[in-house]
Amino acid sequence: MTDTSHSPDGALARPFDGPATDAALRRFLDGLPGVDAVGLEQRAATIGTRSIKSSSKAAALDAVLSLIDLTTLEGADTRGRVRSLVSKAITPDPSDPSVPRVAAVCVYNDMVHHAVEALGAHHAGSGGDIAVAAVATAFPSGRASLAVKLQDTADAVAAGADEIDMVIDRGAFLSGRFGQVYDEIVAIKNACRRSDGGHAHLKVILETGELSTYDNVRKASWLAILAGGDFIKTSTGKVAPAATLPVTLLMLEVVRDWHLGTGQRIGVKPAGGIRTSKDAIKYLVAVAETAGEEWIAPTLFRFGASSLLDDVLMQKQKLTSGHYSGPDYVTVV
């Protein structure tokens, strides 16, 4: 994983000189090519017409499963619900042990230790294959002091979170304080350090629904990568619209361009609103045809979703049995 992530001190090739001031960042971000909304949406629509059938569909469904961050982010979350979620992450389909496991479970900060405990030997931190992701930095609004955000992050890391899903300060971004957004990401990245010298992977949530324009999404994507994000993530799931195919396509173009320029691979995570296998497969097509097939891997692409898993399981059952099952044939959390 180390080859796909930045070092926390930001020692990567920077496309501009000098300190990351508002003015320097604005000059750089404004110099990026614009995004034509009609053209972007047209390309996304064409990607959506790809017809993924038979063997390709089976492979795609397995890939989708292995890319899911199985998520519960409710005020009503309890230890019991988190344990139930973890149990489903470990055994997605009790009737078919060959079904791949999801990539991670994603929970609030204070639920991390419950998730780690429930995962036991399956936890990535204990040599298992399921990571624990924690939303932090005053998720979902991000409206708190930097000190609180740093403490929020440090708590989650200390409790065993392998991945931190932070939110950017959209207010600062929209009022042009790019330096502040940048500095905050750098600071949170530092707070992701673990005592053993490693660091939790940082996913930077742009909340594209609040950024409003595709040009803003592109700028915020570059800003997050420049500041050291390992992943760029569309949404918290608490704001509509959440992930859309055009927005994700645009972010995939950014990570492709970053890779072409620096050789580094950054991950992308659409989150919120992806509920069906059919939709998820469209995202896979976008990944493969834009960034490239090597991005179809848990280190570089994730779905933030809660109900998607059930639909994928039902689709898989349909592929093997030839008929549709129903929601009673997949487990509830």
Next chain:
Amino acid sequence: MTFLDYAPAPESTAILDLKSEYGLFIDGEFVDGDGGSFATISPATEKHITTVQSASAADVDRAVAAARRAFEGPWSRLSGSDRGKYLFRIARLVQERARELAVAESLDNGKPIRESRDVDVPLVAAWFFYYAGWADKLEHAGVGSAPRPLGVAGQVIPWNFPLLMLAWKIAPALAAGNAVVLKPAETTPLTALLFAEILQQADFPPGVVNIVTGAGDTGSALVTHPGVDKVAFTGSTAVGRAIAKQVAGSSKRLTLELGGKAANIVFDDAPVDQAVEGIVNGIFFNQGHVCCAGSRLLVQESVHDEVIEKLKRRMATLRVGDPLDKNTDIGAINSAAQLERIRALSAIGEQEGAERWSPACDLPENGFWFAPTIFTGVDTSHRIARDEIFGPVLSVLTFRTPAEAISKANNTPYGLSAGIWSDKGSKILAVANELRAGVVWANTFNRFDPASPFGGYKESGYGREGGRHGLAAYLASTAGAAVVQTEQATKPKKGRTT
């Protein structure tokens, strides 16, 4: 198998219920002609699809006579709103039979089902809906307060968008109250014959639309027929020129929509990723068999390398193959003759020193195929920068300033279309004003709408199709119509006696 090797997803041809042989559609019936018959084949497999008739001059005569009877009989006496009802009926039937028409089009033409399904057939329906709405509003078409139809229109259409070109020709002609005789292209008659079935289904008055299949001789017989009042042709500039000569000196009205060598201009401030999509759509849409294709890419030198690198990456994801597979992006070249022309011009491009590149792609063994190709380092004097290739071949030229872009874009005998890519609206408007092209797309390419007039400058032809202008091409002002009527009254009605 990698994920990108999508498993085959072929559209079924079971929906087609084709006859083994089709006659000529004259006076509301399929009838035998006396010009012999020929086969239409699938360009993707070279397999036989069906047999169609080759209309002789006498057959064309019968068709024109039937159109004349229909025009002077029920059709011209119908109210505009009743004519509109017939057109609305066609539009709805096209929508109902959309899948069947799309499959037939891809089978006969070789274009990908994605395009026939998502572009051609929906536009066909849109064209009929649009002109159906005009049928009772002709006094607003801009040709005076009491416009009159011209009479019988002889229409000859090409093979690149067989059903769509039929719609572009027939919809405005009928809305204006004309009767028509249409000749589809020799290699792509299938959807026109299915359209004849739709006319029967719509209970059209016999003779209002007649469809005569055949090759160049049939077309020549049609456009020179003295009973034809209006000739509309879409096709090559060479044939268009011949038709203009044949029609010269007669009272026939003529519109020509001919070739093109469109410039697609990418400025350094363009939205690059969408520009790359637009370049791909501009030249690889419909295998480049598009008269308004963006076949000359003019890219600003400062972004040339970036654009070409991204274009090559994108081209590597294009899927060439079975037109009926839902994931195919580029289908078959329409005919062996066209493939030969594309090969010959591409070979000339190499000889002249341009650098040729195609992505690695496996082409099927049977059928007519050509990999998507770009030539970089093309100069304005190269033949591939001047001649219309009409295939999936892009010539890339560079420019340094807007003035140079404009001068290179206009440096062609054609003038059908052009594209401009820039994030700066004022630049787009300023450049568009200077381009001598009938259609200028800004930050998009190859987009069509029935409300928008389409047509060319210079050797790309004259007259406009689409919109109010397209309707006016089938109407005479009251004074003009009176002359036409008088001529018809005194003219020997040749067509009727045979």
